Amino acid sequence: MRLRFAPSPTGYLHVGGARTAVFNWLIARHEGGVLVLRIEDTDRARSDDEHTQVILDGLGWLGVDWDEGPFFQSEGVERHRADAYRLLADGNAYRDFSDPEAVRVEAQERGMHPSRVAREQMQALGDEESARRAEAGEPFAIRLLVPDGETVFHDLVHGDMRFGNEDIDDLVILRSDGTPTYNLAVVSDDAEMLITHVLRGDDHLSNTPKQVLLYRALGHPEPVFAHVPLILGSDGRKLSKRHGATAVGDYAKEGILPEAMTNFLALLGWSPGDDRELMTRDELVEAFHTDRLLKSASVFDTEKLAWLNGQHLSRHPDQELVGHIRALLDHEETFRRDLLDDTAWVGELLEVIKPRARTLDELADQARPFLCDELHFDEKAVAKHWEKDPASAMERLEALIEAFEGVEWSRKALETALRSRAEVMDVGAGKLIHPLRVSLTGNMASPGIFDVLVMLGRERVASRMKGGVARIRGR
Template sequence: VRFAPSPTGYLHVGGARTALFNWLLARKHGGIFVLRVEDTDRERSRDEHTEAILHGLTWLGIDWDEGPCFQSAGVERHRATALRLLEEGKAYRDFSDPDEIRAEAEERGMHPSRVAREKADALGGEESERRAAAGERFAIRFRVPDGETCFTDLVHGEMRFPNTDIDDLVILRSDGTPVYNLAVVSDDIEMAITHVIRGDDHLSNTPKQVLLYRALGVAEPAFGHVPLILGSDGKRLSKRHGATAVGEYEAQGILPEAMFNFLAFLGWNPGDEREVMSREELVEAFTVERILKKSAVFDTEKLHWLNGRHLAETPTETLLELVRGQLGELADGGWRPDAARAGDDAHLSEVVELLKVRSRTVTELAAQARPYLGSIPEYDEAAVAKHWAKEPSVALDRLGKARAALAAGEWTREALEEAIRALAEAEGVGAGKIIHPLRVAVTGQMVSPGIFDVLALVGREEALERIDTAGAMVRGL
């Protein structure tokens, strides 16, 4: 199998899904996964796009057995393929002016390629040879035979295309450059590709390519065309729906394992209730027969949910550098972590272990980690309004008593919980009446992990200082 991206843009999630399906098929059956960069569009191809595509595949864990090879390296072979078809009478020279052909075709109600064929046939072989030998420029068109072109698609089943609907396609331009359909067929033959899984948007090219394979006397590969990916509004996924490049999701704190899992389920399912699956499980379960015919919807909420599940199961040590990278992004926004705390692997590991089960992305985890790695970045307005501002005097009294109770004992999770619950009992109130204003004081947030875990992690000196700061704020309400 092969994945053949064009370096005219970044790695789109649709392209990544195509690569993933091909990779799963190769790994399932012990096949070879080839990476071929189709860079024949020299004007639009960019090195940075090639680098982004390679990085995106590597990030997803999609490795290749051969390549990356570049389509532009095979131009001479592509030309030779076109000339072979010409010599065998399966293609013809087209000396006509494209604008004149289009105008005549419009006037006569014909397809331009049919007009071009008429002119080529009227010209005759000898005259065609003479004009070519004289240096006159010409394109080469493939002569589509009569009848119909049929093949069995791995996803859609039997496909039939009347050849009258297929134009005599140009396979070599007048400047000597090969056209996409010829280059693809020539490359797939050279690389001994046996299966081609690609998007439905390529389906219109397939009968043309099948005809070229057969004209060259080579059995075509098995084709499978997967459904398009749609946005939430049912329209083809585009930038108006949000991020579409794989690199954007990496920057947002999505884990590669989660993105891999999510992409696999865009147009495929394992046939059971499983949704959270590892690469190994996906390889074992994958079959082309379970690729769906209907288009898949890119659900960002589902991606975030799935990422949260993978995040919770990822070893904490694996997440440390990812979290540090996101902390750097937060620092660029103005908040600064305490260098000692953020640089302490043991402390950061405790923070990540506490928060990873409550976060959906690494970015979210890093944002939630701020109170444990530096000063409180800001106080949640809703939390202040609910737990301080409604009854400032009561909140101030409870914060003061909580501070005294906490400061009097040992700073362990168990001792801290015992102190707060004893205070609540002495005050004749539920523990939550003490815990909620205390949580806002220590984290600045409405919700957090268990307050006693939080207090133990923040540490005695920092926690007591935050309670003092909170008390001063409450006095001003």
């Protein structure tokens, strides 16, 4: 089994394209097949190297690796041209000398398809005259001569597909400037690369009968087709920029894990058939099969992606998470990189912050108070727990400084110390905990306060609490 993923480098790697890539990869890996990467760069005007690199990076990030390529469609133009001329020589294609604009206008007036107008002109012209004008150096395009009858092919997703050939136009396969068009190039390349399975977006379904005709005229065996439905935006319309991020690179930047993205994408238009949702790459490869591909379009739900990401985050190796945190906190001036060397401590930290984060960005935010000496104070937290009653806040912080003095630095002892102090002061423990949390993290929300105390250690806690008191006084 040989499959291919054939993006055109006219932009970033779109999630729809990424999903197609993931499907092809999953099938190839499940079946032990070969995945070929081919860049469809024949649109000279819109293609560029930068886009190609972005796509390659996107695939690399997703973990979609390929066995052959990347090849570039532009490398095959000589073959494409030769195929077009072979079709012409065999009588399966004809020269079109007409002016495209004039043909378009005439077709419009007569209510016909442009290619049928071109065909009429070709027939009126006759073979000899056609050959003579070509000889004379007159430019012409080459069109496929669509035979009468109907074109039938099988699609793994949609079943038997049937098209009346009268509805298929005599498509241009070679432009008058000698360059091949998409449909010819695809067929020529897929045949050359011995592709056996073509899995691509639904938007190519209408192209397929043309391509099938090309395969047959060229005498190549046809591959098996599978057309997967498109991905829609939250409003059920075609996914576009106004739905937010549509490029895989955007999600990488937002702190989405590649395995979560792969998992999510795989579940869009495919299902394992049981109730599994959270799946590793290996489980996906194991379970993936074309017979469970779905026919209907699906909406890209970023909420579910976020949830899935949180799940994968909790299961992700600590070491890599640390790497991400380091990168995200790198610009912080008081970032204490040395703390990351203590793997036991980092492991504990991760344990308490992981459940609170759904993305890598959130994870870094959670880690910040523990890894950076300078706190970012959340105004709302300050207002609520300090400024509403500054005198009490200060009094309580000072009481805690005293209460923690000489106490064994363990969750249990600290909790006992805090709670008994609250009792002595005749206030609820929360009244002490909230101002304390703000002084230690700058935030309204954090891991359990006793975890925070233990993770921070006696010295840093003492200094932050004193800093808190000073800060309140200074206001």
